[in-house]
Every structure is written in C-alpha cells, then in structure tokens.
Amino acid sequence: MTSEKIILGIDPGTTVMGYGVLKVTGRQASMEAMGVIDLRKMSDPYLKLGHILKRVTGIIDAYLPDELAIESPFFGKNVQSVLKLGRAQGVAIAAAIQRDIPIHEYAPLKIKMAITGNGGASKEQVAGMLRRLLNIPEGEMPDFLDATDALGAAYCHFMQIGRPESPAHFKGWKDFVNRNQQRICRPPSK
Numbered sequence: 001m002t003s004e005k006i007i008l009g010i011d012p013g014t015t016v017m018g019y020g021v022l023k024v025t026g027r028q029a030s031m032e033a034m035g036v037i038d039l040r041k042m043s044d045p046y047l048k049l050g051h052i053l054k055r056v057t058g059i060i061d062a063y064l065p066d067e068l069a070i071e072s073p074f075f076g077k078n079v080q081s082v083l084k085l086g087r088a089q090g091v092a093i094a095a096a097i098q099r100d101i102p103i104h105e106y107a108p109l110k111i112k113m114a115i116t117g118n119g120g121a122s123k124e125q126v127a128g129m130l131r132r133l134l135n136i137p138e139g140e141m142p143d144f145l146d147a148t149d150a151l152g153a154a155y156c157h158f159m160q161i162g163r164p165e166s167p168a169h170f171k172g173w174k175d176f177v178n179r180n181q182q183r184i185c186r187p188p189s190k
Contacts, residue, residue: 005161006032008065008101009154010056011146012073012089014048015040018144019056020151021063022134022158029158031134032063034147045084049091056095068096068103069157071111071149106156111149114156126152 004025011018016039021032037055042048070092073085096103109119116129127148131141133155142148 005067006063006065007154007157008060008063008068008096009150009152009157010068010070010089010092011149011153012071012085012092013039013146014045014084014088016144016146017052017055017088017092018146018148018150019059020147020154021059021065022151022154024158024161027162029134029155031130031136031151034142034151036142036144036147045087049087052088052091053095056092057098060095060099060101065101067157068093068101069153070103070105071153072105072107104157104160106153111152111156114159115152123149130155 004023007022007024009018009020009022011020017037018034019037020034023030023032037052039048039051042051070089073082073089093103106114112121112126113119115121115126115133118125121129123145127141127145130136130148130151131138134151
C-alpha cells in the first residue's frame with residue numbers, strides 16, 4: 001500500500017501570507033491547493049493576527065495536513081518588520097500546534113536551493129521551477145508569488161523527508177574534533 005501525506009507550506013507575511021498544500025503519494029508530489037491570505041485592507045496589526053489564526057486554522061481543517069513546513073523570517077535591517085513577520089509566523093505555528101501538527105522551519109536560502117539549486121534564485125524562478133516539477137498548468141499559477149513561496153516550503157520539506165539524514169556539517173577541524181571525541185585515538189596514559 002502506498003502511503004499518503006499532506007504537507008502544508010506557509011510563507012509568513014503581514015500584508016500577504018502565502019499557503020500551499022502538497023499531496024505526497026509514495027515518492028510523488030502533487031499540488032492540492034495554493035493561495036494567499038490577503039491582509040492589505042486591514043490596518044490593525046492585532047486584527048491581522050486574529051485573521052491569520054482564523055484562516056490558517058480553516059486551511060488546516062479543510063486539508064488536514066500531516067505536517068507544516070514554514071519559511072523562517074528573513075533577517076533584514078528593519079527590526080520592526082522582522083518583529084511583525086515573526087508574530088505572523090508565530091500565529092501560523094500556533095494554529096498548527098492547536099491541531100498537533102509537527103512543524104518544520106526552513107530558511108529562504110534552503111528552500112530556493114532545494115527547488116532551483118540556487119540559493120539566490122528569484123521568486124519568479126522558484127515559481128517557474130515548481131510549475132515544471134509539479135506539472136501545474138500556466139492558468140493555475142497565482143498572481144501572488146507568496147503562494148508559490150509557500151508551496152516551495154512544502155516541496156522543500158517533501159525533498160527532506162525522502163532523504164536519509166544528511167551528514168553533519170562542521171565549521172572546521174576543531175569543531176569536528178569537539179563533536180567526535182569518541183572517534184579520536186589517544187596515546188596510552190603513562
């Protein structure tokens with residue numbers, strides 16, 4: 001029997017928040033849905049957070065995802081923007097926690113690398129590659145690239161779950177030695 005899994009991807013935002021739903025059957029992925037939560041007409045930041053909670057919970061209840069893949073906030077120079085984005089991300093995470101959904105967070109660079117092989121890829125390049133990878137008809141591509149960014153987070157997670165643990169990355173020989181004491185041969189004590 002082929003296993004099925006639903007992955008919900010979220011691209012956090014306080015103006016437009018993207019979501020993408022990926023259905024995984026065995027080793028094949030297909031797009032179930034993608035769209036945005038449009039917050040542009042809302043001015044009160046707390047009402048925006050309430051709307052995010054309501055909409056993300058509704059998406060979870062509609063698609064019953066097994067896992068959530070969410071993009072981590074990009075750390076820019078504007079601290080207030082990062083704080084607002086972190087709040088939006090936290091509310092989306094809280095919606096998943098309410099439904100006992102495991103959460104996986106991915107940096108934008110990692111998502112772009114997983115989809116295009118280029119960490120500096122543009123949103124348009126990510127959208128184009130997802131369209132090809134998932135056979136999405138041109139007419140079904142969304143107006144907002146936040147939706148394809150969210151689908152990209154879900155696809156990045158799909159790629160991660162299909163692979164064995166990647167080898168540990170070390171900062172240098174000193175880091176390797178510190179993290180592998182059991183593998184080091186030491187001369188006998190005198």
